[in-house]
Amino acid sequence: xxxxxEKRPEASAAMAIASPLxxxxxxxxxxxxxxxxxxxxxxxxxxxxxxxxxxxxxxVEQIIVKAAPLVLIGAGLSVCYLxxxxxxxxxxxxxxxxxxxxxxxxxxPEWQSPLTLITMLALGIIGGMAWGAIPAxxxxxxxxxxxxxxxxxxxxxxxxxxxxxxxxxxDPMGFNFPKSITFSNWQLLPYLTSGIHLGVIFAIIAxxxxxxxxxxxxxxxxxxxxxxxxxxxxxxxxxxxxxxxFCFLLSGGLAGLAGVSEIASVVGxxxxxxxxxxxxxxIIVAFLGRLNPIGVILAGVLLALSYIGGEAxxxxxxxxxxxARVFQGVLLFYILACDTLILYRIRWQQRLPSAQGA
Amino acid sequence: xxxxxxxxxxxxxxxxxxxxxLRANDDVTLKCMPGEIHAFLGENGAGKSTLVKMIYGALQxxxxxxxxxxxxxxxxxxxxxxxxxxxxxxxxxxLFEALTVAENIALAMPGxxxxxxxxxxxxxxxxxxxxxxxxxxxxxDLSVGERQRxxxxxxxxxxxxxxIMDEPTSVLTPQEADQLFxxxxxxxxxxxxxxxxxxxxxxxxxLCDSATILRHGKVVACVNPKKETAAxxxxxxxxxxxxxxxxxxxxxxxxxxxxxxxxxxxADGQFAVALKNISLAVRAGEVVAIAGVAGNGxxxxxxAISGERPVETGMxxxxxxxxxxxxxxxxxxxxxxxxxxxxxxHGAVPEFPLSQNVLLSRHAADDRLVKKGLVxxxxxxxxxxxxxxxxxxxxxxxxxxxxxxxxxxxxxxVVGRELDRTPAVLVINQPTWGVDAGAAAAIRQAILDLxxxxxxxxxxxxxxxxxxxxxxxxAVISRxxxxxARPAAAWSREAIGLMMAGAHEQKHDSRKEKRHAAGA
Numbered sequence: 001x002x003x004x005x006e007k008r009p010e011a012s013a014a015m016a017i018a019s020p021l022x023x024x025x026x027x028x029x030x031x032x033x034x035x036x037x038x039x040x041x042x043x044x045x046x047x048x049x050x051x052x053x054x055x056x057x058x059x060v061e062q063i064i065v066k067a068a069p070l071v072l073i074g075a076g077l078s079v080c081y082l083x084x085x086x087x088x089x090x091x092x093x094x095x096x097x098x099x100x101x102x103x104x105x106x107x108x109p110e111w112q113s114p115l116t117l118i119t120m121l122a123l124g125i126i127g128g129m130a131w132g133a134i135p136a137x138x139x140x141x142x143x144x145x146x147x148x149x150x151x152x153x154x155x156x157x158x159x160x161x162x163x164x165x166x167x168x169x170x171d172p173m174g175f176n177f178p179k180s181i182t183f184s185n186w187q188l189l190p191y192l193t194s195g196i197h198l199g200v201i202f203a204i205i206a207x208x209x210x211x212x213x214x215x216x217x218x219x220x221x222x223x224x225x226x227x228x229x230x231x232x233x234x235x236x237x238x239x240x241x242x243x244x245x246f247c248f249l250l251s252g253g254l255a256g257l258a259g260v261s262e263i264a265s266v267v268g269x270x271x272x273x274x275x276x277x278x279x280x281x282x283i284i285v286a287f288l289g290r291l292n293p294i295g296v297i298l299a300g301v302l303l304a305l306s307y308i309g310g311e312a313x314x315x316x317x318x319x320x321x322x323x324a325r326v327f328q329g330v331l332l333f334y335i336l337a338c339d340t341l342i343l344y345r346i347r348w349q350q351r352l353p354s355a356q357g358a
Numbered sequence: 359x360x361x362x363x364x365x366x367x368x369x370x371x372x373x374x375x376x377x378x379x380l381r382a383n384d385d386v387t388l389k390c391m392p393g394e395i396h397a398f399l400g401e402n403g404a405g406k407s408t409l410v411k412m413i414y415g416a417l418q419x420x421x422x423x424x425x426x427x428x429x430x431x432x433x434x435x436x437x438x439x440x441x442x443x444x445x446x447x448x449x450x451x452x453l454f455e456a457l458t459v460a461e462n463i464a465l466a467m468p469g470x471x472x473x474x475x476x477x478x479x480x481x482x483x484x485x486x487x488x489x490x491x492x493x494x495x496x497x498x499d500l501s502v503g504e505r506q507r508x509x510x511x512x513x514x515x516x517x518x519x520x521x522i523m524d525e526p527t528s529v530l531t532p533q534e535a536d537q538l539f540x541x542x543x544x545x546x547x548x549x550x551x552x553x554x555x556x557x558x559x560x561x562x563x564x565l566c567d568s569a570t571i572l573r574h575g576k577v578v579a580c581v582n583p584k585k586e587t588a589a590x591x592x593x594x595x596x597x598x599x600x601x602x603x604x605x606x607x608x609x610x611x612x613x614x615x616x617x618x619x620x621x622x623x624x625a626d627g628q629f630a631v632a633l634k635n636i637s638l639a640v641r642a643g644e645v646v647a648i649a650g651v652a653g654n655g656x657x658x659x660x661x662a663i664s665g666e667r668p669v670e671t672g673m674x675x676x677x678x679x680x681x682x683x684x685x686x687x688x689x690x691x692x693x694x695x696x697x698x699x700x701x702x703x704h705g706a707v708p709e710f711p712l713s714q715n716v717l718l719s720r721h722a723a724d725d726r727l728v729k730k731g732l733v734x735x736x737x738x739x740x741x742x743x744x745x746x747x748x749x750x751x752x753x754x755x756x757x758x759x760x761x762x763x764x765x766x767x768x769x770x771x772v773v774g775r776e777l778d779r780t781p782a783v784l785v786i787n788q789p790t791w792g793v794d795a796g797a798a799a800a801i802r803q804a805i806l807d808l809x810x811x812x813x814x815x816x817x818x819x820x821x822x823x824x825x826x827x828x829x830x831x832x833a834v835i836s837r838x839x840x841x842x843a844r845p846a847a848a849w850s851r852e853a854i855g856l857m858m859a860g861a862h863e864q865k866h867d868s869r870k871e872k873r874h875a876a877g878a
Contacts (some may be wrong), residue, residue: 011759218731221717228710229703234666235696236718237687304555 005066005344015342019085020288022341023334024302030076030330040317047159048316049309049327052282061195063304065266069094069258070276071203071300075210075293077249082214082291085247089135090255091279092157093128097256098263099161100127105187106169106180116186120260128256129249134246140241146248154279162272169270180270189265199261203300206254210293223247255279276307277325284332287339303328365395365428367392367551368413368444375408375515381417384575387708395542395552397562397583400572401595401794409572410522413553414446418630423443431619437800446522449529451505453497460493463512464859485516487541501859502651503534510541511790521545522553528560528820532855539565543798557595557795558823559588572849573597578640596795610828612642616663616694617675618784623662631655633662636840640778640831642833645805646843648818651858655838658700658817658826662697663816665689677785680757689723693782695719697773699791699818701765707770708761712753716759716775723779741778749774749800766797773801784808787818802828822851 031049032042053059073090080087087093091179101124104116135149174181189198214220226233227245233240258278267274285303289295309326366389381678390480411417413424424431430874433439441448453462456810460477465520467476477493484491489507497505506526511838513521523542527535531542541563542552545776547569556562562583569583571594579594600868618638625632633655640646661667665672667685673682676694687694696719698704706715716738721728726737742757749770753763760768769790774802789805790798805828809815818835825832825845833843835856 216732218717218721218728218733221733223720224710225718228707231700231704232707232718235664235686235698235704237665237685237690237722311797327635 002027002348004347005340006345006347008342010340012090012345012349016290019338019341020290020335021298023288023331023338026334027327027331030052030334031327034326035317037229038319040319045313045317049313050305051306052312053308055121057346058195059308061193062198063301063308064200066304066307067297067300068199068203069262070285071297071302072199072206072261072280073251073255073282074289074296074300075203075207075316076254077286078289078291078296079210079223080247080251081130081222082227082305083247084230085136085244085245086146086147087132087150087248087251088283089154089279090251091167091275091277092150092280093131093252093255094152094259094262094275094279095154095157095161096131097124097128097259098270098274099157099164099259100130100256100262101123102183102263106270109181112184112186114186117189117335118187119263120187120264121257124260126255127258128254129130130207130252132248132252133245133253136245139244139245146244150248158272161274163269165270165272171319178272183264184268186266187260187264193267193358197261197265199258202257202261206257207293212225214293219246224341255282257327276288281306281328284328284335287335303327306331314354364391365426365832367427368553369428370409371423371425373409373419373424374410375405375412375417377422381575383412385578386422386572386575388570388577388580390551391568392519392551392554393546393549394567395546395554395565396420397566397569398553398555398572399557399559399562399569399591399595401557401568402571404572405575405596406572407524408575410446410524410555411445411552413439414444414522432724440516442516443519444522445518445520447506447513447526449508449524449526453505453508455498456496458494458496459491459500459508462497462508463515465686466512467515479515483511487511487514487544488537488703489541493563503531503537504528506530506538510847514545518550521552522549522555522556525557527556527558527752531651531858532822532851533859534716534855535561555797557589557646558596559583562591563588566874571595611644614641614675614760614811615677616640616785616816618663619673619675621659621662621669621838622671623667624659625667626658626667631658631838632648635656638840638843641814644813644830645809645817645828646831646833647825647846648816648840649822649825649854649858650818650834650835654836654858656787656835659696659835659836659839659840660696660785660818663785664694690719690723695776695779695784696779696815697784697789698775699787699788701768701772702761706760706768708847709759711759712737712746712751712763712771713757716741717769718746719775720779723849729822741775745771745774745778748778749804766793769793770800772795773804776855777804780808780811783816784816785816785818788820790819790821790824791815822854825854834858 027085032046035045036042101120104120136144138144138149139146169180171181180184191197222238285299287298306324306327313323314321368390370388373383373386396462398406412419413435415438460473464476491507511647538831566583567579571579573747618636621636623633662669669682670680671680678691679692681689702708727734751767790802829846832846832849
């Protein structure tokens, strides 16, 4: 007997939903094993990591606030990946959104009006779109692989931000720390509760709007055709280059909005580190959410939990804060593996007779 | 001679092959005697390829056994098949275009790599069997017929006792097919058996000593084709009478609806074909058929007319409007419709349900499907249902994914989706390629009915039977050049065959010389 993968006649709808759940279960089991190998009680460790963050209200708010940028970015990336456009550089678009939006309070610290915030948000979106447009144009013009260009631009953006806050944008009163001035009043997003800011609303609106775009509109149809078969997209009269540019502008703009929202709330200023890797974690969010913007909301909450749980584990179990990255990596690995089951089923097959009659 | 006295070279006994829930081969028994040309007949999807792949070791039967010279064998892999003496020429060649003939053959040969000695052997086999080919020719420069010769020589070098030919004439001109038949008869006379897979009945009658006929995975008859008629063989294959297509009424031809003026298009890559100065008018009420061997510019021709690759503005006129630079949707809006050769991945998105595939070609020209950028799902579903009903598309569930349909049913859907609009101009590339006889007849009839309503229809096809069935006028494409379109009655098969081989190009003479030189 041996295991074989057998192609299904049609994609399994049940498996499309079950796959991320199986992946999640496998991640928890693997996490338990990792904790056990360290000498922790795996059940306690899993409780600390996955359950405890839900017990206190402040920590639930933390999860929601951390989920907001993940959902904003992940929803945009879902559209990209559905169109077979591989934007891996959301972290860079996030950073450039923060830089351009953050320019307003840094350069005009005295300007305080509702327009200040609106300008910041608009510039954040523009910054992300502009940074996303670069790999799109390189691909359309020179056929450059957007996976590489968008990824490399992440480091360019991060180093640019690093140079700004150590050089021209450093707070003169900041004791030489590499940080800009701290933002205040209309340079910050309003808070809905003590812990939840307006960025959470942006994330929900973006996810719902993109779900409608994909499900109801011709544009959404165009994106899905482009992703499934480029030849058929040409037959339908859709321009591939325009699709590539559209996807990068959309996902870049949302990443930029997430970036400016983050510095205008939780961070409150520009500094070298403004993200715990949201742009990369959002790639996992997009796949875990089945490239469906509504699914992305749930997946974003789960990934946010991995950060908060990681912090909790760091405090109560004394593990490295890198544990969050480990869980995220393991989760992505299992999702991609389980997705095989959507198109294939596993079957036991009788071993072939090994005798050869010749 | 009686089959009971001689041991068959190859016997397949009670072979069953199950894929999921499909019994692709259901208790198939076949006997191939030494030195006979045995036809293996059946419609597309009847299970011919499945059995052949098992004989060649590429698949394993679920149950049943093969016997080689009377001994039970398990053909575990193609290399085992080759050791037994089984050679196979596939329908789709696996040749590297950038390599020479000898290099391609060397890749498939076991043992050491001596190109010089191999070239000498190739020349010897090629000369002795009348299969002219130059060992140092680059494959990209060769016609499909010549490429097939490479595959045949590759098999012959291994001195097979059984040669399997999978629909070998589907890519050949009639003259090339005749040459192939001479080679196969010679092989049979030398004692090599041939298992000949085809659905072309006339050639089977001509060539084969016996025939096993398969329908829905089961053997329905084993006959001597020389004693049958083409009609009786067809009945066995299809399991009922095939409805003859009613010919179009003559004398209803009207104004020019599709006009091509000096249409030229540069080749899009090293192995693509350039179109050279093609001029053609297709008038209301007529079907113009473009004959030609695959790979002579048909794909490029279709792309230029459909607008998938724009050309100069005056080169394509649809109903009097210059459309050469326009995109495919602008051409659809003035009443043109297009059916590409490839159903899955070009004419339809495999992963999308039929209702969404309706949108693919209809979204721009039909405001019941899209309003203010919003997809009208009800409109799309109704259209899909109308097409499904009008063309009798058989399917497992209400709105299946395109890839779940059989080739014939998907083709009926893809053609029906365009005909549902009653287009002024229809351009259709290989309308019944890989489609079963029943569906093919329905599609051809629909093409004729559309022309009878006053539309202009351009059919690009490799199938001469189909062309003679539907065409009012016929032109032949060869290496990107189009012959003059003449009335169908003015053409003989031989004349088309010569044109397909390039009789109207100047290059032809030098190519002929090259072949003769190679054969010498």
